[in-house]
Every structure is written in C-alpha cells, then in structure tokens.
Amino acid sequence: MKSYFCKRLYEEINFDADNVYVCCGNSLGPSFCTPNLSNDKNYYKNLLTWRKKCTKDAYLGHLAKECKNCNMLEEREISYLDYWKSKLNLNTPFKLKNIIVKSYRQCEYSCVYCLEHRYTQGKKTLDVSKSQFYDFVPILESLIEENLIDKENVRLEIQGGSISVWDEFENILQIATDYGIKDIMYHTNAFKYIPQITEVAKFANSSMSISLDAGCKETYKVIKGNCDFFEQVIENIIKYANAGIQISLKYIIVKNLNDNIEELSKFFHVLSYIRSKLAEQNKKKIQPMLEIDFRESLSSLDYQIPPKYLELYSYAIEYCKNNGYSFGCQDFIRKLLRTSKI
Numbered sequence: 001m002k003s004y005f006c007k008r009l010y011e012e013i014n015f016d017a018d019n020v021y022v023c024c025g026n027s028l029g030p031s032f033c034t035p036n037l038s039n040d041k042n043y044y045k046n047l048l049t050w051r052k053k054c055t056k057d058a059y060l061g062h063l064a065k066e067c068k069n070c071n072m073l074e075e076r077e078i079s080y081l082d083y084w085k086s087k088l089n090l091n092t093p094f095k096l097k098n099i100i101v102k103s104y105r106q107c108e109y110s111c112v113y114c115l116e117h118r119y120t121q122g123k124k125t126l127d128v129s130k131s132q133f134y135d136f137v138p139i140l141e142s143l144i145e146e147n148l149i150d151k152e153n154v155r156l157e158i159q160g161g162s163i164s165v166w167d168e169f170e171n172i173l174q175i176a177t178d179y180g181i182k183d184i185m186y187h188t189n190a191f192k193y194i195p196q197i198t199e200v201a202k203f204a205n206s207s208m209s210i211s212l213d214a215g216c217k218e219t220y221k222v223i224k225g226n227c228d229f230f231e232q233v234i235e236n237i238i239k240y241a242n243a244g245i246q247i248s249l250k251y252i253i254v255k256n257l258n259d260n261i262e263e264l265s266k267f268f269h270v271l272s273y274i275r276s277k278l279a280e281q282n283k284k285k286i287q288p289m290l291e292i293d294f295r296e297s298l299s300s301l302d303y304q305i306p307p308k309y310l311e312l313y314s315y316a317i318e319y320c321k322n323n324g325y326s327f328g329c330q331d332f333i334r335k336l337l338r339t340s341k342i
C-alpha cells in the first residue's frame with residue numbers, strides 16, 4: 001500500500017504569524033488557526049487532533065493538497081498489516097517532538113533574500129518589542145499544561161525574526177528549561193550576544209543556525225541590507241561555539257552577490273579563523289552549510305542547480321573533505337547534487 005513519510009509532517013508544529021502549520025515548509029503545509037483567533041476552550045486538544053490526523057492521513061496514503069510536490073516527502077510501501085494496525089490504533093497518543101516558534105518578525109537586519117519582507121517590508125527594528133502577531137508564552141504554557149509535548153524527545157526551534165529584539169525570548173527560554181526541554185535550536189543573525197543562551201547550553205543540547213553568507217565585511221554589508229556588523233558577529237559566533245553550542249554556519253548563495261569561488265573561499269577562510277579560536281573540544285562543533293536562496297531554489301518544482309552553483313558545491317565539498325569539516329546543505333539540495341553526480 002502506498003504511504004507517505006516526512007519527518008517534519010510526522011513530528012513538527014510551526015507557530016507562525018498567520019496560522020499554525022504542520023511543518024516549517026515555508027508555511028505552505030496544512031494549517032490551523034492561531035490560538036488568539038480561536039475562542040474554543042478545547043483549542044489545544046483540537047489542535048493536536050488535527051495535527052495527528054494530518055500525519056495519519058499521510059501514513060495511510062492520503063496526502064493533503066498542500067503537501068503534494070513537497071520535496072521533503074518520501075513515498076513508501078507499507079504492508080496491509082501495518083495499514084490495518086495503524087487504522088485501528090487511532091487513539092495512540094501523539095505528542096509534539098519539534099515545536100517551531102515563528103510568531104514574531106522584527107529584526108535588526110534586512111537581508112536582501114529575507115522571506116520575512118512580506119511582513120516587515122524590509123523595515124529594521126532595533127528596539128526590543130512584543131510580537132506583532134501574538135504572544136507565544138501562554139501557548140508554551142498551555143502545551144505543557146495539557147501534556148501535549150513528548151518531553152523526553154522534544155526540540156524547541158526558535159526561528160523568527162530576531163531573538164535579540166523579541167521581548168518574550170528570555171521568558172520562553174526560562175519556561176522551556178524549567179519544564180525540562182533538553183534540546184533547543186536557535187536561528188539567529190548573531191548580531192547580539194545573549195548570555196542566557198550560553199547558560200542554557202551548560203545543561204541543554206543547544207544548536208544554532210547562523211547565516212553569514214559572505215567572507216568579507218563589504219559583501220556582508222550588501223547582503224545584510226547595509227548592516228555593517230561582520231566582525232561583531234564573528235566574535236559572537238566564537239563565544240557561542242566556545243560555550244559548546246553546535247553551530248551551522250550558513251552561506252546562502254545569492255545571485256550576483258556572492259555566487260563566486262572568490263567570496264566562498266573567503267568564507268572558508270573566516271570559518272578556519274573561527275575554528276582557530278575554539279577550544280579543542282569545540283572545533284568539531286562548527287559546520288559550514290551551503291544553501292541556495294529560496295527565491296531561486298523554490299521557484300519551480302523542476303529546479304536544477306545551475307552549473308555555476310555546482311562548481312561552488314564541488315569546491316565546498318572538496319574543502320570540507322580536506323579540512324575535516326562535515327559538509328552541510330538542505331536535504332533537497334543533497335538529492336539534486338546526487339543526481340548531478342556531485
């Protein structure tokens with residue numbers, strides 16, 4: 001029997017500005033209304049019932065229209081026995097394993113590629129402020145209270161906007177760690193060093209995704225919307241990495257801005273500078289990731305990596321092999337690289 005598998009669809013929930021989605025998926029997956037738009041006192045129970053149904057439907061081969069063509073999806077065959085077991089097992093508790101917070105949009109930067117521009121119109125925010133959409137604190141408290149989280153396995157993934165201008169950030173981190181969440185991921189521009197993150201890293205498995213996108217301050221400034229904080233960000237990355245935080249340092253290839261070997265090689269130079277400043281036990285904790293601007297890579301379902309970018313990928317893979325880094329990229333890019341024999 002045909003079945004569909006997607007790790008995100010099976011485990012995730014994404015609290016976004018306009019809706020709650022099953023997965024991060026650039027907020028295109030099946031959606032549910034946000035708590036502030038619901039007067040239903042059983043909101044959280046219904047949210048989970050809906051979430052569970054999306055997963056079960058996919059497992060049983062019925063794909064939501066929003067999920068069709070998503071490159072995260074894998075088609076699998078399941079036996080009739082598995083099919084019936086799953087149909088009968090409708091009441092097995094389903095708990096959240098990855099909670100994404102995206103309920104705020106303000107940021108100190110205005111990166112040229114930023115997908116949040118549709119909300120911010122590229123406006124920068126330097127003042128710490130509340131989310132423009134809804135508070136996440138009561139949501140996290142309710143998910144905990146209603147026992148909807150797989151406490152042993154859950155990861156809290158904070159996307160944004162920028163955590164350093166999001167008023168609720170420290171409170172969220174406190175509630176999550178008091179409850180016992182042991183796995184936290186931050187997406188950040190690393191503009192500001194936040195000591196609480198380093199404190200939390202002493203007892204919770206912490207990882208960070210930071211897009212540097214450049215190897216020199218001039219290119220950085222252009223990509224980041226005229227924000228001239230290259231050196232400051234590098235210093236912050238060193239502090240976070242030396243606190244034992246696992247770091248994915250991203251280089252998003254942006255057409256005509258950094259899509260050349262010269263800039264990419266400078267980026268690797270910066271990476272090796274950062275590594276040289278790390279204690280021995282932290283050196284392996286920083287990993288480069290080479291990605292492609294979503295505005296380009298998600299523009300068509302038949303997207304093929306252009307030859308010029310394939311050269312960048314070959315260069316990066318070779319560099320990582322020769323210098324002891326594990327090479328990172330998005331799963332769908334990895335699949336495309338395989339078909340291009342890279």
Ligand SMILES: C[S@@+](CC[C@H](N)C(=O)[O-])C[C@H]1O[C@@H](n2cnc3c(N)ncnc32)[C@H](O)[C@@H]1O
Pocket residue numbers: 107113114115116159160161162163187188189209210211250252291292293294295
């Ligand atoms: C919305 S950001 C929020 C966190 C933080 N402000 C940052 O930039 O890391 C989440 C992630 O989406 C990535 N992103 C935003 N627009 C993108 C695009 N057009 N292509 C690829 N990645 C993008 C950012 O690099 C970031 O890693």
Ligand code: SF4
Pocket residue numbers: 107108109110111113114115116160161162188189
């Ligand atoms: S730092 Fe992140 S949220 Fe801010 S503008 Fe850049 S991509 Fe967007």
